[in-house]
Amino acid sequence: MAEVVVFPYRPDDYESEKASNSYLMSLIAVIAGLPLPIINLLATGFFWLSNRKGTFFVRWHCMQALLSQVFVLMMNSAGFYWTLSIIFGDNEVSNTYIAYLITIFIFNVGEFIMTIYAAVNTRKGQHVYFWFFGPLTDQICKP
Amino acid sequence: MANKILTQLVVIVVSFFGLWFLLSQIEYIGEGDMHRFAKESEKKLSEMILESITNTHDEIENEKVKAILDSIKVRLCETKKLDCDKIKIHLVRSSEINAFALPDHHMVIYTGLLEYAKNAEEVAGVMAHEIGHMEKNHVMKKLVKEIGMEMLFTIAAGDAGNDISRETAKVLSSTAFDRKHEREADAFAVETLANADIDPQHLSNFFFRLARKDNLPEELAWISTHPDTKERSAEIIKQKKEYTYTSKPILVTPWESIQQLLVNTDDEDVDEIEEVVADAIDSTEVE
Known part of the structure; x- marks a missing residue:
């Protein structure tokens, strides 16, 4: 799901730290963002905005972190509003609802592990390339 | 790429x-x-709840009034091809305007409701609504949600005390179903009433009269367990337009004569009462 590939140039220590922080930002936001899934995206989005004029390596990893957060946001938002509709609306807890919660939990854990892996390796100056989000970032983020 | x-x-x-x-x-x-939750457990559970109700309220064994309620039940059930025999009606003396469904297709109707109703059609509307709760299995879902499966097993096994059975009865008689369940039961009632050639307008009228009461006395239990009454009254009128039916009266005799039977259960004027009831039952059978 995530692999280390060769980047066009060798990033310096400062760039590696910045790129690694983009992943850490989404990890830290997980703690505050658990009840409100939008917080993860906002935190990563602000970090990307503040680094959009940064070097290619930093911009690329900020964008990959942001895209992966958009995916998580969509999954979690659906679960969040489904839960609200059960608490305040007419919906009931059903097998489908519980299955959805388990599914998004599994995907969240997967994304969490990938993010930690990316944060650690990017800090070492390695270029971590996520499955699907990597090629997508290549299309969006140009040198 | x-x-x-x-x-x-x-x-x-x-x-x-x-x-x-x-x-x-x-x-x-x-x-x-x-x-x-096997059928047998459901049966035992309803027995326990009924026992706790009849411990505090008298169950009326007046065959004549019960015959009228049964005839309304038959008219409602036949149109939906429901098994009439499985629905058991219990008439209980209480000034509360209330009726509610129990597990295992038991229905409890308080005399207060019959006294408040203006005609047999309104009673039929309430009964159709409660049958809706039974048929959609709302009763067990409500109990599982409010009390929990384990506690229900305990009650059904007879291991729970009288207090718990009483509390369970209270949940069914004095707490509301989910709004979704209420609307499902309303929709069921409208369809059943229309199929039985009973104007659903009467159920709407009953809701509306209850809703108009500004200060709810304690006796108005049915409205407290059936929220959003005005909106639902309007919804019933809207839904009934989807059905075509010819409204036929349930009883030819005045409803007040039936209400008198609830008050006058002594042997006074027995001949007159029996005549009234016989007419009433005959007329429902003709329908």
């Missing part, structure tokens, strides 16, 4: 929905629990 992205997106989406689908095949709650 675009093909690679698209392929990987499809794989992620398929994995997500596939995993969700597989996981939703597992029964975590709900229907599985319902099936687990």
Whole structure:
């Protein structure tokens, strides 16, 4: 799901730290963002905005972190509003609802592990390339 | 590159929905629990609850009034091809305007409701609504939600004290179903009434008269367990337009004569009362 590939140039220590922080930002936001899934995206989005004029390596990893957060946001938002509709609306807890919660939990854990892996390796100056989000970032983020 | 992205997106989406689908095949709650709660347990549970109700209220064994309620029940059930015999009606003396469904297709109707109703059609409307709760299995779902499956097993096994059975009866008689369940029961009632050639307008009228009361006395229990009454009254009028029916009266005799039977249960004027009831029952059979 995530692999280390060769980047066009060798990033310096400062760039590696910045790129690694983009992943850490989404990890830290997980703690505050658990009840409100939008917080993860906002935190990563602000970090990307503040680094959009940064070097290619930093911009690329900020964008990959942001895209992966958009995916998580969509999954979690659906679960969040489904839960609200059960608490305040007419919906009931059903097998489908519980299955959805388990599914998004599994995907969240997967994304969490990938993010930690990316944060650690990017800090070492390695270029971590996520499955699907990597090629997508290549299309969006140009040198 | 675009093909690679698209392929990987499809794989992620398929994995997500596939995993969700597989996981939703597992029964975590709900229907599985319902099936687990065997019919026999449901029967025992209703016996325990009924016992706790009849400990505090007198059950009226007036065959004449019960015959009228049964005839209304038959008219409602026949149109929906429901098994009439499984629905058991209990008439209980209480000034509360209330009726509610118990597990195992028991229905409790308080005399206060019959006294408040203006005609047999209004009573039929309330009965159709409660049958709706029975048929849609709302009663057990409500009990599972409010009391919990384990406690229901304990009550059904006879291991729970009288207090717990009393509390369970209270849940059914004095707390509301979910709004979704109420609307489902309303829709069921409108369909059943229309099929039985009873104007659903009477149920709407009954709701509306209850809703007009500004200060709810304690006796108005049915309205406290049936919220949003005005909106639902309007919804019933809207729904009834979807059905075509010829409104036929349930009884030819005045409803007040039937109400008199609830008051005058002594042997005074027996001949006159029996004549009234005989007429009433005959007329329902003709319908």
